Amino acid sequence: MGKKVDLFLPITGDVVALTEVNDYLFNKKIMGDGAAIKPKDSFVYSPVDGEIILVYDAKHAIGIKTEDGLQLLIHVGIDSVKLQGKGFAAYVNVGDKVKAGDKILFFDKEFVEMQASIITPIVITNSELIEKIDINYKASKAKDLFMSVELK
Template sequence: MLKKLFGKSVTEEHFVSPVNGKAVPLEEVPDPVFAEKMMGDGIAIEPTDHTIVSPIDAEVVQVFETKHAIGLKTEMGLEVLLHIGLDTVNLKGEGFDTFVKTGDKVSAGDKLVTFDKAFVEANAKSCITPVIITNYEASEYTLEALFPEQAIAGETQIFQVKKK
């Protein structure tokens, strides 16, 4: 986190998995908007669970009305999008419960959303959950992704971002 330590700023942030599952490169997400990184860079998780937690200490800047996505902003200024599933906006919030609101401060591991995994699997394209840095600029930051076979929500590091 970006914290003042003896007058200095730390300029890297570590992200943990927002859900239990397998981490995969964005290029493997079956949606070109994510796979071609049109929204930004990051990683995706193929969930084995139904609880989404915060991947980092941040402020909640957006809870989508359809509950399928949450926007966060970190202390370093990174804008993070957690997008639960593909084409889940069409579910109009059905199958999702949120536990935060805009303006809330969250810590890594805090519960944000639960979803009915069976319902989403039956009614949407996929449950895959991209974690995107929407304001990622390769000229300003470096992103080092890790791809754990079994990521544990709130514990397993999935990537880090460093300010250049």
């Protein structure tokens, strides 16, 4: 049995299966395994301790790498890249170290929702490291236990 990594819910909202995301790369798990959130809030918190490895110019997506090498992508919205960063504010930069629960991103929920879907996939982009993944679909508040990942 490998090491277990717990992920905490990065946004207050409803947890749904990736199959509910209206985007081929996410719902077919091409980007990686995980779940999605239907946000009820505008603040995004780090689900794990780690290092920021990616902040898209449009600020709609952030990548985090844990010390175990697990790489997460938090992708706020579908087609939100077309907003070119309008309605988004990042609190972190590439290379920053974060702790689970640190505020990493803000998005203007109402503004983004008028322009794009706000469903937010949270995926592990290097799924080959995963032995088993357990998703807590009852999690609803930011910082609740959301996902447990057993590494190979």
